[in-house]
Amino acid sequence: MSTFGQVFVKNNKYKPQGSFHHLTPNTPIRDADNDWKLLGVTNPRDMTYIHSYGGEAVFFESLSKKRLMATRCDSPDCDSRGTVYMPFRIHCPDCLCRNSIIDITDTAKTTATIHTFMVCERSGAFNLLEKPIKFINIEFKGVDTILMSYLAVGEPRFGQKVLPVFRTLEPTYTILDLSWVVDGTAESDLPQGFSF
Amino acid sequence: MIRFSKQQLKIPQLQRPVYLVTAGQSKFDRAIVDRRTEELCIDAFTMAASLLNLSPAELKRYIHSCYYGHFADHFGDQLLGEAVIHDRLGLDPLGNVGIKTGGATGGSALWEGLKAVASGYSDCVLVMGWERMDEVPTDEGNFLISCAADKDWESPLGHIYTGYYAVMAQRYWQIFGKSEDSFRRTLAEIAVKHHRYARFNPFAQAPMDITVDDVLNSPVVAYPLRALDCCLMSVGAACAVLCDENTADALTAGSPNKPLRMWVAAGSHTLRPADRLDMKIPLLPNEEEGQYDDLAERFPGGDRYPGFTGFLAARMAAYYGYGMSGITDPSEDLDVVELHDAFTISDVQTYEDIGIRPYGYGRDYVESGDCYHTNPYTNEPGKLPSNLSGGLIGCMHAVGATGIMQTFEIATHIWNRWEELHGDQALWHRFDRQKPADWTSLQVTGARRGLAISHAGVGSHVTATILMDPDHLIR
Ligand SMILES: [Zn+2]
Numbered sequence: 001m002s003t004f005g006q007v008f009v010k011n012n013k014y015k016p017q018g019s020f021h022h023l024t025p026n027t028p029i030r031d032a033d034n035d036w037k038l039l040g041v042t043n044p045r046d047m048t049y050i051h052s053y054g055g056e057a058v059f060f061e062s063l064s065k066k067r068l069m070a071t072r073c074d075s076p077d078c079d080s081r082g083t084v085y086m087p088f089r090i091h092c093p094d095c096l097c098r099n100s101i102i103d104i105t106d107t108a109k110t111t112a113t114i115h116t117f118m119v120c121e122r123s124g125a126f127n128l129l130e131k132p133i134k135f136i137n138i139e140f141k142g143v144d145t146i147l148m149s150y151l152a153v154g155e156p157r158f159g160q161k162v163l164p165v166f167r168t169l170e171p172t173y174t175i176l177d178l179s180w181v182v183d184g185t186a187e188s189d190l191p192q193g194f195s196f
Numbered sequence: 197m198i199r200f201s202k203q204q205l206k207i208p209q210l211q212r213p214v215y216l217v218t219a220g221q222s223k224f225d226r227a228i229v230d231r232r233t234e235e236l237c238i239d240a241f242t243m244a245a246s247l248l249n250l251s252p253a254e255l256k257r258y259i260h261s262c263y264y265g266h267f268a269d270h271f272g273d274q275l276l277g278e279a280v281i282h283d284r285l286g287l288d289p290l291g292n293v294g295i296k297t298g299g300a301t302g303g304s305a306l307w308e309g310l311k312a313v314a315s316g317y318s319d320c321v322l323v324m325g326w327e328r329m330d331e332v333p334t335d336e337g338n339f340l341i342s343c344a345a346d347k348d349w350e351s352p353l354g355h356i357y358t359g360y361y362a363v364m365a366q367r368y369w370q371i372f373g374k375s376e377d378s379f380r381r382t383l384a385e386i387a388v389k390h391h392r393y394a395r396f397n398p399f400a401q402a403p404m405d406i407t408v409d410d411v412l413n414s415p416v417v418a419y420p421l422r423a424l425d426c427c428l429m430s431v432g433a434a435c436a437v438l439c440d441e442n443t444a445d446a447l448t449a450g451s452p453n454k455p456l457r458m459w460v461a462a463g464s465h466t467l468r469p470a471d472r473l474d475m476k477i478p479l480l481p482n483e484e485e486g487q488y489d490d491l492a493e494r495f496p497g498g499d500r501y502p503g504f505t506g507f508l509a510a511r512m513a514a515y516y517g518y519g520m521s522g523i524t525d526p527s528e529d530l531d532v533v534e535l536h537d538a539f540t541i542s543d544v545q546t547y548e549d550i551g552i553r554p555y556g557y558g559r560d561y562v563e564s565g566d567c568y569h570t571n572p573y574t575n576e577p578g579k580l581p582s583n584l585s586g587g588l589i590g591c592m593h594a595v596g597a598t599g600i601m602q603t604f605e606i607a608t609h610i611w612n613r614w615e616e617l618h619g620d621q622a623l624w625h626r627f628d629r630q631k632p633a634d635w636t637s638l639q640v641t642g643a644r645r646g647l648a649i650s651h652a653g654v655g656s657h658v659t660a661t662i663l664m665d666p667d668h669l670i671r
Contacts, residue, residue, distance in 0.1 A: 029229075031229070031230075039229050039230060040229075043273065051347075053348065056348065060348075079199070083473070085471070087346075087349050087468060087470050087471065089471070093471075115367070115504070116363045116364070116366050116367035116370075116504050117363060117366055118359055118362030118363045118365070118366050118418050118419055118420070118421075119362075119416075119418070119419040120354045120356060120358075120359045120362065120417070120418040120419070121415070121416045121417060121418065121419070122338075122356060122358075122415075122417050122418070123335075123338075123354045123355050123356050124335055124336070124337075124338035124339035124340075124341070124342050124354070124355030124356045125333070125335040125336040125338065125339040125355065126336075126339050126355060127339070127352070127354055127355040127356070128352070129352075129353070129354065132419075133353065133354050133359070135353055135354065135359050135362070135363055135418075137363050137469075137470070137504065144473055144474070145470050145471050145472070145473065146469070146470050146472075146504075147470055148349065148350055148353060148360075148363070148468070148469075148470050149353070150353055158367075158370060158497070174348070174352055175348060175349055175350075175352050175353070176352050176353075
């Protein structure tokens with residue numbers, strides 16, 4: 001049995017380990033209504049991509065440490081100076097200078113509210129969240145943009161105060177390590193692996 | 197805060213007029229099990245030639261460069277698919293280029309073809325778009341579409357594009373729809389209308405005779421959006437041929453097609469709605485300074501623009517396109533439109549973005565009956581009929597072809613050939629579809645000018661394609 005594909009970096013080069021693809025044979029597609037005539041063929045394929053987070057890596061690493069990192073343009077001559085970005089933007093979209101990284105965990109814990117939301121009954125293939133998925137878009141005081149995430153506990157409504165929770169047990173290092181619960185949720189009601 | 201420079205607000209200029217002379221399309225369906233993509237492209241091209249009473253070989257002699265719209269390489273599992281289609285159409289060694297801007301790919305391909313003619317690079321170009329979305333099961337298709345959201349910040353949340361629109365639907369419904377059931381029913385009415393018009397279109401994939409309650413009882417995909425609020429997943433191809441004036445006259449000499457003056461303009465906005473900073477609403481020619489100052493008083497919560505309720509990209513495409521073509525009020529100046537109804541909610545949002553109704557009042561375009569071929573309340577012709585093809589909800593969304601299908605539809609109205617091309621019994625038969633006993637011509641009587649909106653992502657790219665009878669230009 002092959003292991004899942006894993007990668008580390010050494011000397012600035014990716015070092016893949018384990019199995020990155022699995023071989024499955026092609027099979028014919030035939031027409032059941034027409035004498036099983038040949039129409040085509042299946043092309044199975046199972047691949048693992050190798051993806052760099054680049055300048056956003058600090059955001060994804062911080063989630064497992066229960067910190068929510070945003071960015072801000074501090075460039076003195078920029079018209080957008082002081083604009084705070086969550087989602088994290090590496091560069092200011094105005095002056096293109098590298099933004100400063102700021103920790104907004106405490107702002108999130110005290111000011112996060114739901115801007116809009118939806119409840120998703122279906123998901124695409126390969127999705128890891130349990131359905132129904134409650135998407136929420138979150139406003140923070142002093143932040144200029146609106147983060148998309150998902151609500152793990154409680155019912156969404158406009159203006160509902162929510163608190164961030166972080167996957168500290170076996171983090172995935174993806175955006176799914178960040179979730180939210182309605183204000184007043186007890187620690188014991190958090191999904192497995194998550195903490196405030 | 198987005199601020200525009202004078203240079204950025206310049207109305208685009210074409211070096212010379214550009215004309216649409218013909219267009220064509222294949223059958224559209226969820227799956228086409230016995231035809232390769234190139235066969236569908238050849239169907240579309242052959243139809244375009246036949247509308248000019250030319251053979252494909254005769255039409256090809258005029259073509260000088262080609263613009264191919266195909267969005268999703270991973271759906272078709274073929275990189276450089278443009279080279280395959282170009283070869284199979286027998287157009288080598290002419291220059292060609294692939295264009296991909298998500299759902300707006302068809303509109304963007306027209307934009308590129310238009311600029312090639314306007315600049316003088318080519319006197320005649322082919323614009324062809326296609327998509328093949330049947331090579332994976334539907335849930336994997338939804339996964340592949342969700343890759344057109346931000347892969348680190350959005351796609352893992354459900355891997356379903358409907359969800360990214362549902363949050364807009366929720367916000368719009370509560371703020372501008374005032375949480376009324378009547379607003380939700382108006383959204384459903386759009387789906388009823390588009391599936392119904394699809395019944396009269398032999399190319400269309402999803403003809404249905406349904407009611408508002410059927411839409412409201414269809415399965416929830418991402419609340420508040422239900423299955424019947426959503427566009428289709430499709431296979432098919434569509435093409436258009438664009439020319440300068442002399443070539444247009446030569447190509448149309450033996451045909452009922454009149455060369456149509458054409459303009460295409462484009463706008464954009466962030467891939468993630470999350471990143472959209474609050475800004476002042478840019479105005480269109482039929483709006484007045486200050487008219488939105490009290491929007492948040494009329495619709496509490498409606499103070500953020502474009503927020504999750506408007507599409508700046510559509511507004512900018514309309515701003516540039518109206519400026520180029522002289523349109524000052526779309527409801528007065530246009531006779532027929534095809535809008536990008538990816539979801540019922542985005543159809544309503546677009547009415548406002550392009551100035552058919554002011555922000556906050558999009559629902560009135562449906563509730564007044566203006567958007568119908570025949571206004572159901574007055575039995576008079578609709579003031580500005582929309583999506584008589586059935587749109588993305590009823591006809592198709594073969595992504596790379598969609599913007600071109602819309603343009604084909606608008607052109608058939610201005611050519612006064614809608615009835616001939618959609619009523620042809622032989623075509624219904626060839627597509628193995630039953631022409632309904634109550635088939636009705638949706639030809640817009642006396643149509644002179646039309647507009648098609650092509651839209652990507654959650655409003656990342658939008659194009660506005662405008663067609664006019666050259667004897668009825670605005671200026
Ligand atoms: Zn800056």
